[in-house]
Amino acid sequence: MQNDHQEELARRAADGDTRALDDLLTAIRPDVLRRCARFLPCWQDAEEACQDVLLQVARTIGRFEGRSRFSTWLHVVTANSCRQTYRSLKRRAAEEAHDIPPVDLPDPRTTSVxxxxxxxxxxxxxxxxxxxxxxxxxxxxxxxxxxxxxxIAAQLGIPEGTVKSRIHQARGHVREYLMQGS
Incomplete structure (x- = not known):
């Protein structure tokens, strides 16, 4: 029922209803924040990504055409924002590393697995x-x-078999990368 309400708010917001947009952003914030926290291990980073998602939804809701469910569109926006936040944080850390003396690596006994x-x-x-x-x-x-x-197939505009194949290939590459690190 909640998702149906969000879908309706998204349609109205896409049509220019600013009250619906405000209600939509308020409704999706907790779920977006939870999803961002799945990606990013630091709560402050997840909050930053969440704010970016909400801002992007507000700016681009007019482009939401309803070809897929709003929740699916939101998943894509959230995933992309989290990955962008991570890249940005990594870039900032690399830039700051030039300005400060090197620090010890984190102690694996006190770092969250x-x-x-x-x-x-x-x-x-x-x-x-x-x-x-x-x-x-x-x-x-x-x-x-x-x-x-x-x-996924509907969101990306590709056949379901292609989706399955790409996921299988991606998992293999990620597994290979993770095995090299261990």
């Missing part, structure tokens, strides 16, 4: 994107956003 594995996954996705960008989207939508194959 979950946080470390998320960063490894984001690094693996970044490596895969550089080599085979077409494989990243389907894998992120399936394995992180948990969309079904039909929704």
């Amino acid at each position: 979950i946080a470390g594995s998320r960063l490894d996954l984001l690094d693996a996705l970044e490596q895969l994107e550089a080599r085979k960008a077409e494989l990243v989207g389907p894998m992120v939508l399936r394995d992180i956003c948990q969309l079904d194959y039909r929704e």
Whole structure:
């Protein structure tokens, strides 16, 4: 029922109803923040990505045509924003590394295994994107956003068999990258 309400708000917001847009942004914020926290291990980074998602939804809702469900469109926007936030944070960290003396590596006994594995996954996705960008989207939508194959195919405009093939290939590449790191 909640999703139907959000779908209706999204349609009205796409048609220019600013009240519906405000209500939509308020309604989706908790779910967007939770999804961002799945990607990014640091809460402040997840909040930054969430704000970026909400801003992007507000700016681009007029382009939402309703060909797919709003929730599917939102998953794509969220995944892309989280990956962009991660790349930005990584770039900033590299730039700052030139300005400050090197620090010791984190102690693995006090570093969250979950946080470390998320960063490894984001690094693996970044490596895969550089080599085979077409494989990243389907894998992120399936394995992180948990969309079904039909929704992914509709969102990306490709056949369901192609979606399955790309996910299989992406998982193989990511597995290979993660095995090299261990």
